[in-house]
Amino acid sequence: MKRFKGISAILGSAFLAMTLVACSDSTSSEPVEEEPTESTHDITEEEVLELQQSWGEGIVHIGEVYSEGGDYEAAASEHIERFYGYDIGNVLFKPTLAKEERFRDTFEGALSYFIGGNEAFPEDHGFAIVPWTDVQWENEGVIIEGNKAVSMGVYYFTPANGGDPVEVEYNFAYTKNNDGDLKIVLHGSHYPYNPTQEITEEEVLELQQSWGEGIVHIGEVYSEGGDYEAAASEHIERFYGYDIGNVLFKPTLAKEERFRDTFEGALSYFIGGNEAYPEDHGFAITPWTDVRWENEGVIIEGNKAVSMGMYYFTPANGEEPVEVEYTFSYTRNDDGDLKIVLHSSHLPYSN
Template sequence: MNWNIIAVFFAAMVLLGITSCKVSETNSQIDIRTKTITKQEVADAQKAWGEGIVNIGKVFSEHGDYKAAATAHLNNFYNYQEGTVLFKPTLASQNQFRTDFEGALSYFVAGNSKYPEDAGFAINPWSAVRWENIGTKIIGNMAVAMGNYYFTPATGGNEGKVEYSFAYTKNNTGQLKIILHDSHYPYSPKK
């Protein structure tokens, strides 16, 4: 028996095994990114987003680190880690289009001199956020949802109705992330 041939054969088998594992890992990452988004994933993300907004206000009301809560919220739900997010908040008229993390954070918690009109939407605070999707369009690794969402003040009173269009994509780890946030009050004709 030729031990050199056996050693070469064994080395080749080990090398092929390692290579196939690496290809498999690479393919699984590709599969995660290109996997089609489902309407249920969008609905789950919306529900969690609303709970996050309520949490920011709760942390603020309890004199906690609400800015850290808002930063975590943005990191969890928005895809700033992989590029620009198109963010058009409801209550903005001077700097109504924002493409960076700093502008979105200011809208939620205020306190940034670059955005003097921001009053801190998420620290209002709110007790509930309810979503009413009019439609969700899914195209591969992107989903767009449009409808109304309703914010209930923590101090009581009627919920406020806001129109929205959100676009989602999956990041490189397969987590659904917002890449477009557009919201505004419904049109109210002058009487």
């Protein structure tokens, strides 16, 4: 741990010494010696380490409450109130898994990142409700100056599903409020640099989950009389690589135009209404209430990945889920976003 006295402390000591000399000359031959007192709001390294440990335990607690069907929103709100300085002023919060709204300078933005469900932050799926079973911190260093402190290092989040811990790099800054409570005022988290931008299985699973939620969302917008075409267009732009080049798209319910290598062809399949594709009735506006994935396997090689398995679409009319076989292929665009470049869906074979 590195600790700096700071220019203000040096100047303060010099000023005190000058004052004592002046008092000695003007009032008494015997100067009154006063010892400068250290601020009760000075941060110690022990406090920083305790906060980090408690913060990790808080993340685990939110996931536990969620898994047990409890009030996880209240748990997450208490976590933010306890550890972050939104009651003091601005907080610079850059969470790991955020791109559309990268910085969260409000309590609501932080809460959305931890638990999801806020329409203003549709990319959030609830980092804290994954859930995790452990958070381990490895500080590269902690620098303290009075009531300010910063730390940098790596923390590891162990998922409850038994997978390997997720490694994340971080920078945190801390200060104390008027009550002397240590608060986080800067939180920057990032995945480690990967020169090959290798795809992870976690990313594939997250994309699949988000893709299914997107299909459900299109149907909800349609049912509510909203702009479902815009919702479907956003879905395609987000998940498919038409901005990169060709996409090999073979949707389930298509025979006359089996392959959709254009954005317009994909859009027609999802919402129908395009005279060039009269067989399309709008797969995504059925509508569906849930999409569940069962991967037979995921194969990853660098920045390419493929997956194969079954997904099940639950219709809003209460009928049994529709079983569909699929093969997907993924790559990254120039911004590092994971995109689908092959989508092949088929109804199961029946003799």
